[in-house]
Amino acid sequence: MATAVEEMEAIKKSLIENALKGRWDEIVKIYKSKPAAYETKITKAGDTALHFAVSDGQVKIVEELIAQMKTSPDLPDLRIANEQGNTPLHVAAAMGNVAMCKVIAHLHPPLVGYQNVEGETPFFLAAFYGRKDAFLCLHRFCRSESLNGTAYARRKNGDTILHSAISGEYFDLAFYIIQLYRGLVNSINEEGFSPLHILAGKPTAFKSGSRLRRHEQIIYSYLGSAVKLVLKHIALFRLILIMDSYWQTSGGIATTKKIQEKKRKHTWALQVMNELLEDISAHEYAGNVGLVPKKGTSDDPEETVPYGIEASGSVVKKAFMGDDLSPHQTADSGALHYSLMNYCITHDFALVGHKDYSNYSPVSYPGHSESRQKRYNAIG
Template identity: 40%
Template sequence: METKEKEILMKNTLFEACMKQQWERVSSIYHHSGVVAWEAKITKSGDTVLHILINCYHPAGSKNLLLQIKDMVDIYKLNNILEDDEALRVLKLQNDIGDTPLHLAARLGNTEICTHILSRAQKQGKAYELIRERNFKKETPLFLAAHRGKMEAFQFLLTVFKKENHNPIDICRQENGDTILHSALSGEYFEMAFEIISELPELGNYVNEDGISPLHILATKPHAFKSRSYLGSVDLIIYHSATVRSLKRAKQSAEDDEILNNFPANWWTLVEFFKFV
């Protein structure tokens, strides 16, 4: 059988095993077929096996699938199989919308998978290369974690990126100019928004291509705030059960009081919010 035919057969076998969720069979093919299998895009949407497994994973599902994902990523870590740069290249493979495996893991919010994907690159000081990869909407894995309100994954990716001495502001915007702060507020992930402001306060002043700032977005969500209440603690602004990290209120001057009193009562919370920017 010619090499091309063998590759087609291998891809079809992998696809069939994935569709039947025969993960041990997938793992066996993965182990014995080498780089050809790892790089193979086996769906019409351009997914590799690793893309498929991460997409299929659910925290409430089988722990065995998580172990299979880790096992497949571990293959890339073996120095006698892949050189560092080659392993990085495999982990950067994109599907037809430009997502890498790390994009999927960040969107899922699974810090354990994110950690495993980045572990070898971290040792080389190159984890930032995976974290700054953009899909075709110009979204990075960090952006997607914030967009979905995945706090733990967001904090992990941001910490890793900063440790490698890179400016995270560059990876916090998508193609229309929205920042992670725009996105968190649009999704009403207010705890995430406060975390972003705490870590990257300069994002409070960014506007998208339509000139929309985070304050504009916040102003469209009056249902999220207590009307006619003068807030002493940020967590009081949330109507619902979301728990927001307490933040100390800055001292207010007499001049601030006068300015604040000129605002309608239901805008006070917006003023209070941006005192932390």
Template identity: 35%
Template sequence: MSEIKQEQPMEFDIDNLFEWTMKKNWKEVLNVCRNNPSACMAKLTKSEDTALHIAVSSFHADQIDANGQAKVVSDLVESLPPDQAVEILKVQNDKGDTPLHLAAALGSATICICIARKDHVLISERNLKGETPLFMAAHHGKMEAFLQLHKLYRKSAEEPDDRLYRRNDGDTILHSAISGEYFALAYQIISYNHKLVRSINQEGFSPLHILARKPNVFESSSNLRLFDRIIYRCVLVRELKKQKFKDSGINYPDNYQTCVKFIHLPWAAFRTITALGKDCGPRQEPGSKADAENPKNEEEEHQEKELKDEHPFPENYTTCIQLFKFAMNVVLVVLGIGIWKISKIREKKERHKWAVQVMDKLIEHEANYKYSHNGGRPVDNVEQMYPERIKPPSTPPPEHDTYSSSEDTGSKSKDKQEHEDGIKLDAQTKDVKETRIVAANMDIKETVKKILETFPAIIQDLDANAKNALLLTVNLAKMQDPTTKDVKKETPILLAAKMGVTEVVKKILETFPVAIQDLDANEKNALLLAVENRQNKVFDLLMMMKLPEFVLYQVDNEGNSALHLAAKFQEHQPWRIPGAALQMQWEIKWYKHVKHSMPPQCFIQYNKKGETAGKIFMKTHEKLVKDGSKWMIKTSESCSLVAALIATVAFATSSTIPGGPDQKSGHPVLEKQPAFNVFSVASLVALCFSVTALVFFLAILTSRCQKKDFKKSLPRKLLFGLTSLFTSISAVLVSFCAGHFFMLSDQIHSAALPLYAVACLPITFFAFAQLPLYFDLLWSIIRKVPVRSYKVYYH
């Protein structure tokens, strides 16, 4: 009966607690938790959230009462009994998240500190995906919460475990931060733990791989307009630097950020102007007495090197340039460009600049091109490659080493007996190890099962390639699976060349010139991948560099040279030009560009299938030629009909004399009027250009539309036809207005211009609707090298 009496109030409290949490009546929730701490462990929702989970989830940084909500959670945490606090805070929901996981994901540094200070072991708790609160903060880009948790963990742990930075799929916090494009956070992660640069996930990708797959975060992949480029060059963007740990400050909501930035604007201007006095003063040369008294660490030297690379001008010049950029920002705002426009471009420039800084850090600590087995024992290298593997007990040292000291004479017999027993055990298990490895390779299930039942610890043993029985079995299954192929992972430079990230390609080649030798599974190097994927900027960059000749002569596993790959067409249509006909024109230009950029002897005539580059081009572009011909004919038919109608009207107009001829002299009656001359010239121009347009369109209709015609002939005919058509349309409108001007009385002459403008609106809309096509034609003809569209990604 006593148990029943205790459970009934608990059930009632849970129901009320659920209602109070849904209504965010945190005062009542706090009273319940104080009086009955076990209520904090009760799972209230379908997702198994407790009251603490719900309270933390209610926090939003952009809310006005964000600080008040953080205080509610702090009061709930402080109300927990000390002996039960850790147990309550470890309660997980259906996703395995604790309240600290949710606080880290939402980015509340105050709540994170409040919970983590109860016991630092909470920072190492994992959810179902193997994510710790540290990982959650990095995954959602919450820098302040991450830095505070990282600070608490580093202080509490004697030997910090880097496994807290990794989840089940092998992704680290650096992988996740770069994937989410949180480059400011990624820079801090590298600054505090550069070992993560070399970490690899289950797919075999390093953080540099992830960055190389994001062309949209680099300036080379952005196609800004002229006016946007001017703003892009003028806006000021701060550089990333290693941040020191500090207590969480004031959190401003997002809707307050504009006011905060406006208040900080005068201070930024003051710092920029006052920097002139500092820069104009005498500067100390490196190696001076002051430098000797205040030595700089490696991080400061690296930051100075980055600043010198970023600003090639002297410091006083740089200050003047920054002052000029600041003045330009003020002018743009005054002219009404809008802070929102500048802020949008500034965010883009920040992303570009910070991505480059992260890239520099990643490549700086990259070690894939170093040979790491010089003079090392295989066992040592295995332990370095697999630091998380449980180390088996080592074999005791030889007898003459073990008993060389006189202090160990008392335990000589005991140690000797253990040594002999170890030798016997080693002799017994040596054959078992070899049998187990061979059995795993041969997929003998019964043998492996029997050995593991007899010697369970033997699962830790590795073969010569540092693989245990589990890895050997998985590899064997992959080889036996007909749908699985042994795919060679692409290196970062190959991935960057494929995606068109010129910054990554250039930096890697400057740091590791041997990277140009990298090949993918199809034996394609960076040059072949750039050609195949139409990455014109990467191709031009590589051709400007003095590459070894073997790079230019490289062929893939099918014997295709760079010209063969340039001839192949894929369905993704990478060029920034609409229409199949113009796509075909740029395909021809790309083929010619590759052919003329490389020495002729670099192109072999036939691949392994006996195909030439020209044959591949004709074969793969058949559908594009067909679609382009169809579009050309359809466009010409529509425009020729309009041109014929205008020619008919223009002929009738030009043969008509306004007011008629003079009966005596035969000259036009209105020939001395200015409008008469305008009418005569405009009608003649309309007739001539309409007939010219009709001729060009008819020439396209009667064309054979072969591959070579798309390079110059057909686009130029269409351009000239459209130019003539637009000119004839304008001339017809002018002649109509000039002829109608004679019919107006003197009283409404002043209203003639507005009336004619309204009358010409329909035909003007038609002309403007065709202008994009006209400009696309003009651009495609003028451009010698096609322009890549970065809306097409290869993931």
């Protein structure tokens, strides 16, 4: 008769073999007959078969495994995590798989706020990787279960979901976060960075910081507010054909889509900036500051010199509006960053009292120096 240890080893071996060969139906059978399989770790990273199924995108199998776990007299602990502290819900959120997020969170809603070793919750990771639908799904769980989403919105280094969305240039998601969690607008991480710092270090998020070639500038201007209209696309295609011949460019449709995406990003970034400026408060900054932001540089040829923003909301708005620049002119001409930079340098204004602001650049701020793709590969 096999000992308990030998039986566990047999279960582990069977799970590994079937997972590697993609025989998911066999794993479901093992879950049905051997409840001990629920918490059996099958990889060196400490993943269970459920982790493995989630990372492999096996929605149907995940649903079946969860359904089987629900039949257990003792509800299995879905908080079981791998070496990084990630639960299956962390993995599903990072992947942006809404169906898997729903089925896992429904079984145990508090998992939405369970932290990994970096202090990141599934809720946080959805924002970090720009998984808008998964983020909104987990937000709804927080609301319906009376969970405190704000408490799940920070990791150990003080970064919030808003810092992360802006840093990753997921500006549409950042806009939604501001609407849902407005208290995060003035949040400061341990390095002294606010969401507005991060946005100020993203010059390519605005037209003024994007180096467009002449034909790209024409396309950009031509897109206008009706960029999604079919007839506009047809006219643009004809324009591309003419310019391809004149400037000897190639990939007209791809070029148009690329520029359209840039304009979309610029539009969302401007909306985010407007929202941040609307809520920024010198009083709140005075009681919520961290360390002086570090200087940094960027080698990205697509970026111009980043510009600074000082702490007083009224001063920012004055620089934004300008005595001779209307809001429309500022947004349309790309003079926003130029106006902000000159006002800050002229008046020696800077967040947390940093005088040498002309060289300040949050592009390289420590909270996001790691590669998101590298992090994502490690999670999945």
